[in-house]
Amino acid sequence: xxxxxxxxQEIPARNPxxxxxxxxxxxxxxxxxxxxxxxQRCIACKKKPCCNGCPVEIDIPEFIKLVAKKDYKGAIQxxxxxxxxPAICGRVCPQETQCESLCxxxxxxxxxxxxxxxxxxxxxxxxxxxxxxxxxxxxxxxIKVAVVGAGPAGLTAAxxxxxxxxxxxxxxxxxxxxxxxxxxxxxxxxxxxxxxRETEYIKSLGVExxxxxxxxxxxxxxxxxxxxxxxxxxxxxxxxxxxxxxPGENLNGVYSANExxxxxxxxxxxxxxxxxTPVKIGERVAVVGAGNTAMDCVRVAKRLGAKDAMIxxxxxxAEAPARRAELEHAKEERIEFRFLTAPIKIEGNEKGEVxxxxxxxxxxxxxxxxxxxxxxxxxxxxYEMPVDTxxxxxxxxxxxxxxxxxxxxxxxxxxGELKIDENCMTSIKGIFAGGDITTGEGTVIAAMGAGKxxxxxxxxxxxxx
Ligand SMILES: Cc1cc2nc3c(=O)[nH]c(=O)nc-3n(C[C@H](O)[C@H](O)[C@H](O)COP(=O)(O)OP(=O)(O)OC[C@H]3O[C@@H](n4cnc5c(N)ncnc54)[C@H](O)[C@@H]3O)c2cc1C
Ligand code: SF4
Numbered sequence: 001x002x003x004x005x006x007x008x009q010e011i012p013a014r015n016p017x018x019x020x021x022x023x024x025x026x027x028x029x030x031x032x033x034x035x036x037x038x039x040q041r042c043i044a045c046k047k048k049p050c051c052n053g054c055p056v057e058i059d060i061p062e063f064i065k066l067v068a069k070k071d072y073k074g075a076i077q078x079x080x081x082x083x084x085x086p087a088i089c090g091r092v093c094p095q096e097t098q099c100e101s102l103c104x105x106x107x108x109x110x111x112x113x114x115x116x117x118x119x120x121x122x123x124x125x126x127x128x129x130x131x132x133x134x135x136x137x138x139x140x141x142x143i144k145v146a147v148v149g150a151g152p153a154g155l156t157a158a159x160x161x162x163x164x165x166x167x168x169x170x171x172x173x174x175x176x177x178x179x180x181x182x183x184x185x186x187x188x189x190x191x192x193x194x195x196x197r198e199t200e201y202i203k204s205l206g207v208e209x210x211x212x213x214x215x216x217x218x219x220x221x222x223x224x225x226x227x228x229x230x231x232x233x234x235x236x237x238x239x240x241x242x243x244x245x246x247p248g249e250n251l252n253g254v255y256s257a258n259e260x261x262x263x264x265x266x267x268x269x270x271x272x273x274x275x276x277t278p279v280k281i282g283e284r285v286a287v288v289g290a291g292n293t294a295m296d297c298v299r300v301a302k303r304l305g306a307k308d309a310m311i312x313x314x315x316x317x318a319e320a321p322a323r324r325a326e327l328e329h330a331k332e333e334r335i336e337f338r339f340l341t342a343p344i345k346i347e348g349n350e351k352g353e354v355x356x357x358x359x360x361x362x363x364x365x366x367x368x369x370x371x372x373x374x375x376x377x378x379x380x381x382x383y384e385m386p387v388d389t390x391x392x393x394x395x396x397x398x399x400x401x402x403x404x405x406x407x408x409x410x411x412x413x414x415x416g417e418l419k420i421d422e423n424c425m426t427s428i429k430g431i432f433a434g435g436d437i438t439t440g441e442g443t444v445i446a447a448m449g450a451g452k453x454x455x456x457x458x459x460x461x462x463x464x465x
Contacts, residue, residue, distance in 0.1 A: 002040035008110035009034040013329070020302050020333035023187040023270045027091070030113075032070075035120040039067035042112045045104050050114060053098040055449025056156070058082045060099055060114055067117055072128075075121040080135065083118075084159040084202060085152065085448065087126070087194045090119025092185060093445045094323050126197055135205055138165040143462060146171060146229040147207075148215045148402070151179020152444045153235030153435025155202050156451030157458075161233075162205040164459045169229070170207055173214040174266065177202075179237050181444065183266045184258070184293065186300050189326075192265075216401040221431065231430045231458050234418065235451060238436035240397040244288065248346030249392070253282060253354035257293045257393035264300050282388025284308045286357055288343055289393035290320035295330050297391045302333060306389070310336035312343060314362050314375040340364070342375065344382070346390055358384045398437050415440055423461070424454035432458055 012028040013019075019026050030038065042064040050060045058079055066075035079086045095115035103111030143166050147158040150172035158170045176182050177199040181190060203209060213219065215236075224232055241256035243249050260279065268275035285301040287294050290313035302309040311330070313320060316339045320327060331337070340362040349355045361381035364373035398416045403409050410419040410427035417440055418433045420426055426433050434450030436442055 002037040005108075006037065006041055008041070008113055009038040009116070011113065011116050016329075016332035016334070019188065020299070023303060025191055026188050026329060029123060030116050030120045032120075032124075035067055035117060036070060038113050039064045039117060041105065042068070043104065049102045049104060050099040050112070053100070053102040055098075055445050056083045056452055058099075058118075063121070064112065064114070064117060067121060072121050072124045076125045079118060079121065082452075083448070084156060084205075085198045086118050087122035088152070088181060088190065088198055089445060089448070090115050090117075090122055091190050091194070092181070093118075094443055096324065098445060135163065137163055137206065141165040141167075141462075143167065143231075144169070144227075144229045145231045145233070145458060146224045147233045147235065149179060149235040149237055149435075149437075150174075150177040150199075150209060151235055151237045151435060151447060152181060153237070153437075153447040153451040153454075154179070154233065155199070156448040157233045157235060157432075157434065157455045158207045158451075159202045159205050160452055160455035161458060162202075162207045164455065166458075168207045170209045171213045171215050171219075172209060172211050175211050176266070177209060177211075179235075180239075183262045184296065186261070186265060186296050187270060188299070188303070189296070214401070216405040221402065221406045221428075225430075231432065231461060233451070233454050233458065234402060234426070234431065234433040234437055235435045235447070236399045236402060236437045237447075238396045238441045239399045240416075241392070242395045242397060243392055244343065244394060246343060246345050248348060248354070248357075251346055251348040251354045252352050253280070253348075253388055254346060254390045254392065257287075257289070257297050257391055258396060260297055260391050261293070261300065264304070270300070270303070279304065280389075281306055282354075284310075284385075284387045285389040285391065286310055286312050286343075286385070286387045287391045287393055288312045289395075290315070290317075290322055290327075290339075291393065291395070292322050292326055293396075294391075294393035295322045295326040297393050298335050299330055299333060301389070301391070302335060308336060310338055312338050312341050312357075312359065314340065314342040315372060316340055316364060319372040340375065342377070343390075347384075354388055354390055355386065356384050357387050357390060358382055396436075396441050398440065423457040424450070425457065425461070430461070432461075 063075045063078040100111040145166045147170045178195045241258040263279045267277040269279040272278040281304045285306040287298040361378045362375040365376040368374040432454045434454045435447035
């Protein structure tokens with residue numbers, strides 16, 4: 001039997017030289033033996049500090065105790081009391097800065113691998129379908145609620161509203177569910193089959209999903225109310241890409257991260273030639289930025305055949321916002337990193353195609369408003385590097401369509417985010433919002449937490465009516 005002094009179990013991953021050429025999942029997940037050993041490390045702290053780091057409030061020690069006893073059915077039921085997307089969260093949640101960062105064992109060495117355990121029990125349930133229990137749905141109410149956007153915020157809000165007994169319809173502009181989980185995060189980090197599996201679970205709760213419907217165009221918000229929806233949740237995310245504003249960003253061979261990843265994920269470029277929708281990729285690919293999005297772009301570029309796939313980032317590695325595990329995986333896959341480097345222009349050839357990028361070297365100054373040390377240009381340090389593809393991955397802003405077509409919705413002028421009150425309600429009574437549309441680009445679990453909070457607020461709204 002393991003104790004809290006037993007070292008944390010290493011999550012197995014595929015060989016980097018093999019995996020950087022295909023799109024199969026990188027991380028292999030715990031074996032049963034590893035999962036039980038890891039679960040036995042948990043000391044079941046009375047105050048449950050790990051739970052304070054979970055926006056969807058999973059009873060972490062309780063589910064881990066069940067894993068230690070090999071009661072996997074009990075463990076997944078415990079998780080699903082709060083989280084309808086466990087296999088997704090077990091793969092892409094930043095556990096290291098959430099539940100695991102608050103684990104008592106941090107002080108003694110290494111925290112319990114909560115995320116890997118969550119993934120283990122979710123995958124185990126899928127492999128042993130006989131262990132599934134039907135979810136508990138409260139008495140059905142004759143009240144229609146619309147949810148807009150099938151990303152983690154919308155899916156979570158829809159699932160919780162269905163559990164409260166409402167008739168929920170989820171409207172999604174794309175042809176499939178998941179939001180960023182589908183069109184942004186690549187197959188090698190989050191297989192589409194997992195998304196399909198967890199979407200089916202949401203539907204099994206009674207949620208109806210209508211695809212290819214763009215609210216604000218196909219139907220307006222007013223149309224939804226006319227159609228009998230008594231409340232609306234907006235979870236439309238932050239799908240508007242930011243650019244650098246430097247010369248040359250309109251050349252052929254420059255992509256926004258959003259466009260590049262959508263072509264790969266949603267239009268199946270990663271499955272070319274099975275799907276006849278390739279994405280053009282050069283031999284030398286520069287990805288600007290160092291968040292999760294940038295790591296995804298650069299690792300996709302490598303897998304699509306780029307000889308040199310590199311990250312260009314104006315600060316140092318310590319300030320890079322990507323999850324450490326993703327950064328380390330990228331390094332293992334022979335991604336080149338140019339830190340303290342900022343592009344100032346992109347040059348093209350006579351056909352208007354990218355041929356090089358000019359960069360400035362930087363040094364770190366005093367911390368800025370974000371608390372990170374500010375990058376300061378080093379005079380006379382310009383240099384030109386040959387590249388044929390540039391991908392800009394420097395962040396995304398809120399989707400503006402619904403705010404533009406629904407004049408009474410209050411929006412933060414600077415950020416474009418929807419304004420909400422402490423009950424997640426927008427400036428229009430009966431319209432609620434949450435996730436990246438109200439915060440700017442965040443995390444999967446924060447968006448899910450917002451969806452959960454909004455669903456509870458909508459339930460309260462009807463009870464107080
Ligand atoms: C490439 C990339 C990698 C990331 N990696 C991670 C990670 O590893 N871990 C992590 O925690 N976070 C990660 N994030 C951030 C995380 O994915 C987002 O914070 C999260 O998806 C936000 O969820 P959401 O539901 O608010 O919005 P979204 O996921 O953006 O979903 C919004 C949905 O609304 C739909 N929609 C928009 N407008 C309309 C409309 N008018 N009508 C109907 N539907 C509409 C969109 O098509 C979309 O499906 C990553 C982000 C990106 C871009
Ligand atoms: S803080 Fe860590 S050790 Fe304590 S209950 Fe949570 S997971 Fe277990």
